[in-house]
Amino acid sequence: MPAKPILRLRGVRKIFGRFTALHGIDLDIEEGEFFTIVGPSGSGKSTIIRLLVGMDEVTSGEIWLRDKRIDQTPANLRPTCMVFQSLALFPHMSVGQNIEFPLKLRKIEPAKRKARALELLKLLHLPEHYYDKRVTECSGGERQRIALARALAFDPEILFFDEPLSALDYRLRKSLEKELKSLHARTGKTFVYITHSLEEAMVMSDRIAIMKTGRFEQISDADEIYSKPVSRFVAEFMGEVNLFDVTATAGRIEGAGLSAAQGAATRPMADKIAATRGATLMIRPEYVQFLQDGENADFEVTGTLQGIYALGSRIHYEIRTESGQILTVEKLREDRHDGREGDTVRLGWNADSAHVIEEPAFEEQMA
Amino acid sequence: MRRLDSKLGALSSLPMLAVLALAFIAPLGLVAIFSIMPEKVFSIFNMPNFAAFKTMADQGYYKSLLWSLFMAFAATTILFVICWPLAYGMAKVFKRFALVVTIAVVMSLFVSENIRLFGWVLTLMKGGLFEGYLRHWTGIGFNSPLYNVGIIIFGIVYVYLPFMLFPLAQGISMVPDDARQAARDLGATRWQVLTQIDLPLAAPGIMVGYLLTFVLAAGAMAEAKILGGRAVIVIADDIQTAFTYGQNWSLGAALSMVLIVLIGALAIYGIAKIDLDKIMGRG
Numbered sequence: 162m163p164a165k166p167i168l169r170l171r172g173v174r175k176i177f178g179r180f181t182a183l184h185g186i187d188l189d190i191e192e193g194e195f196f197t198i199v200g201p202s203g204s205g206k207s208t209i210i211r212l213l214v215g216m217d218e219v220t221s222g223e224i225w226l227r228d229k230r231i232d233q234t235p236a237n238l239r240p241t242c243m244v245f246q247s248l249a250l251f252p253h254m255s256v257g258q259n260i261e262f263p264l265k266l267r268k269i270e271p272a273k274r275k276a277r278a279l280e281l282l283k284l285l286h287l288p289e290h291y292y293d294k295r296v297t298e299c300s301g302g303e304r305q306r307i308a309l310a311r312a313l314a315f316d317p318e319i320l321f322f323d324e325p326l327s328a329l330d331y332r333l334r335k336s337l338e339k340e341l342k343s344l345h346a347r348t349g350k351t352f353v354y355i356t357h358s359l360e361e362a363m364v365m366s367d368r369i370a371i372m373k374t375g376r377f378e379q380i381s382d383a384d385e386i387y388s389k390p391v392s393r394f395v396a397e398f399m400g401e402v403n404l405f406d407v408t409a410t411a412g413r414i415e416g417a418g419l420s421a422a423q424g425a426a427t428r429p430m431a432d433k434i435a436a437t438r439g440a441t442l443m444i445r446p447e448y449v450q451f452l453q454d455g456e457n458a459d460f461e462v463t464g465t466l467q468g469i470y471a472l473g474s475r476i477h478y479e480i481r482t483e484s485g486q487i488l489t490v491e492k493l494r495e496d497r498h499d500g501r502e503g504d505t506v507r508l509g510w511n512a513d514s515a516h517v518i519e520e521p522a523f524e525e526q527m528a
Numbered sequence: 529m530r531r532l533d534s535k536l537g538a539l540s541s542l543p544m545l546a547v548l549a550l551a552f553i554a555p556l557g558l559v560a561i562f563s564i565m566p567e568k569v570f571s572i573f574n575m576p577n578f579a580a581f582k583t584m585a586d587q588g589y590y591k592s593l594l595w596s597l598f599m600a601f602a603a604t605t606i607l608f609v610i611c612w613p614l615a616y617g618m619a620k621v622f623k624r625f626a627l628v629v630t631i632a633v634v635m636s637l638f639v640s641e642n643i644r645l646f647g648w649v650l651t652l653m654k655g656g657l658f659e660g661y662l663r664h665w666t667g668i669g670f671n672s673p674l675y676n677v678g679i680i681i682f683g684i685v686y687v688y689l690p691f692m693l694f695p696l697a698q699g700i701s702m703v704p705d706d707a708r709q710a711a712r713d714l715g716a717t718r719w720q721v722l723t724q725i726d727l728p729l730a731a732p733g734i735m736v737g738y739l740l741t742f743v744l745a746a747g748a749m750a751e752a753k754i755l756g757g758r759a760v761i762v763i764a765d766d767i768q769t770a771f772t773y774g775q776n777w778s779l780g781a782a783l784s785m786v787l788i789v790l791i792g793a794l795a796i797y798g799i800a801k802i803d804l805d806k807i808m809g810r811g
Contacts, residue, residue, distance in 0.1 A: 249710035
């Protein structure tokens with residue numbers, strides 16, 4: 162980790178009446194990082210950002226910006242700024258007036274303000290003549306860029322984003338995701354982004370935090386969160402996944418419908434499983450192979466092919482195993498499996514593409 | 529189909545148009561015609577002249593007009609200042625308690641204006657509720673605050689409060705919370721949020737409140753008569769006198785026309801000034 166973190170949260174708790182939205186959160190965000198907090202609605206991610214920008218007060222805990230404690234500082238005195246989900250552009254002002262708003266508050270002279278606004282319009286690929294346009298006449302994507310320009314005009318230490326892309330259509334969202342990432346690289350600012358879309362998080366972020374009911378489940382880079390989730394929740398949140406409840410005794414891994422080879426490849430995994438009260442074996446759909454006759458893998462499952470769905474570049478298969486579990490398999494179009502619905506198929510994968518989640522099965526957690 | 533719809537629309541508006549023409553346009557026309565009749569006639573079939581307007585100018589009726597406009601302006605401005613915080617509370621803070629405030633304010637309208645004003649007279653007059661008891665208990669009396677310009681303005685403020693309060697609350701509720709929060713986040717102080725976000729975005733409500741109260745206050749008479757004891761004569765009082773004791777319909781009509789034209793011009797100017805659609809973000 163480089164230098165000192167720009168933002169530190171220590172034991173931050175937020176309680177609304179009887180409801181605890183955040184249970185004592187600790188978090189370090191590095192200077193210049195693109196950090197994304199992901200979680201389903203109600204997970205507390207919006208609460209965090211409201212505390213960080215100063216729209217709500219912490220119940221207890223500390224927020225530090227570099228060497229300054231800011232949790233008691235009112236929003237207008239914090240050197241941070243946020244792009245709202247609704248964008249919150251000022252409808253009674255022109256594009257230029259919107260962008261210049263923070264500069265006008267600092268009593269910067271009009272000529273300098275305008276120069277900066279035009280610079281920002283250019284940075285965000287908006288034409289100069291938009292300066293005099295009314296914000297209400299701009300399209301969704303343009304408004305997005307105006308909100309960004311306004312936030313950048315503020316020149317914040319940290320730029321917060323509260324799901325700013327969620328209201329846009331798919332294609333525009335995709336292109337703005339990439340633009341945001343490149344903007345982050347060009348400005349070198351620290352971005353803290355909130356979203357419920359993992360895809361969005363994966364495309365843009367240096368690090369991702371997964372939230373669940375007011376706590377962080379896992380904080381790591383996209384790759385690690387995808388391939389080595391710490392819990393079933395994270396695994397399932399990160400897209401399609403196949404999960405098996407497994408146990409292990411004397412180097413032998415057992416799970417319903419699952420036959421596992423015994424040997425050097427699966428041994429470390431078996432030991433790991435044996436050491437837990439319960440464990441889950443995870444395999445992503447793209448790692449599952451259709452086995453030909455005579456072909457073998459570390460883990461094998463037999464089942465009936467019950468659904469084939471074309472997803473464009475990929476094909477999605479659903480297989481019902483002998484124990485009644487539904488498995489999903491995904492193949493690139495060029496690697497497609499020539500089978501029909503109703504066929505009996507053998508599926509397999511090797512130990513190095515599987516991952517063990519050290520967490521008891523759901524029923525045991527409840528007990 | 530659409531043509532049929534529009535025809536039916538025009539047809540179904542006929543009864544209302546007839547009522548408006550008979551009850552609103554016709555009397556107005558009659559007043560306009562009477563204003564250019566010779567004085568002290570009671571028929572509109574005379575040779576028109578501008579004698580009534582001349583009388584108006586010669587006999588200093590402009591004074592009561594100016595008093596009316598001044599007091600209406602003062603009362604409206606006071607109303608704006610005192611209603612803003614309350615309206616803000618009703619629109620953004622009180623939540624369910626806002627209903628209680630609404631009911632309390634509306635209830636005051638259930639009692640006739642004159643009765644409420646006489647209530648204030650009994651309260652404030654010498655030997656009334658305040659002064660009487662104070663003198664009875666302490667022996668110290670004070671002069672009645674009644675019968676001056678200040679108390680008339682107070683009366684107007686008191687009577688027309690709902691007409692400022694509700695449009696203001698409506699205007700304030702149109703200001704999006706996130707615009708306010710964003711301004712704050714971008715470094716605005718509370719005062720800057722008020723002047724640069726709240727006031728411009730609530731402008732339609734402010735304008736409606738101002739117009740309503742100003743128009744009503746400029747034509748108000750009971751406050752000046754009952755609380756003010758005719759300390760000053762207001763234009764509406766002059767109009768009434770001209771039509772009744774004065775038996776000078778032409779003068780009354782001329783005074784009315786001046787008031788109507790002034791207020792009408794102001795209202796049209798105000799309404800033209802605010803582009804509702806633009807402010808509502810419908811460009």
